[in-house]
Amino acid sequence: MTQIEDIRNRYDEKFQLSEFAEAYQLALELIKTDPSNFVSYNLAGRALFRNGDNCNAERYFLIALSICENNENCLSFLSQINLNENNFELTMVYLEKLIKIKSSYKLEKIRAFIHLYPSCEHAREKIFLMV
Secondary structure, eight states: OOHHHHHHHHHHHHHHTTOHHHHHHHHHHHHHHOTTOHHHHHHHHHHHHHTTOHHHHHHHHHHHHHHOTTOHHHHHHHHHHHHHTTOHHHHHHHHHHHHHHTOHHHHHHHHHHHHHOTTOHHHHHHHHHHO
16 A cells, blocks of 8 residues: 555545544645645545635635646535535536536536525526526
């Protein structure tokens, strides 16, 4: 097992145990090991998001997205973060990018977002027109 695989396995273990602060620290180790790997930034963002730190999670997801612009996972988290913050315009930007990728799984997640946030009528109408 390589060092990266070991760190990733420990990250997965900590994440599964809901030890998100520890998982985040392991993601930082992965970033130090290979700063050009978008997955490591994605893992850091995911741990921060689950720990309730949307602001810093968004920062890591944006870095990951700058490395891999069609990263569905980042787009999904970024849309959810912005939706939670009632930033519907940015939510729509990320959802539109997800739709362009044409992943049926992600389209189902988009529909789930719509049903979770029925008060966002404008976003609901626009998304239903796109899908």
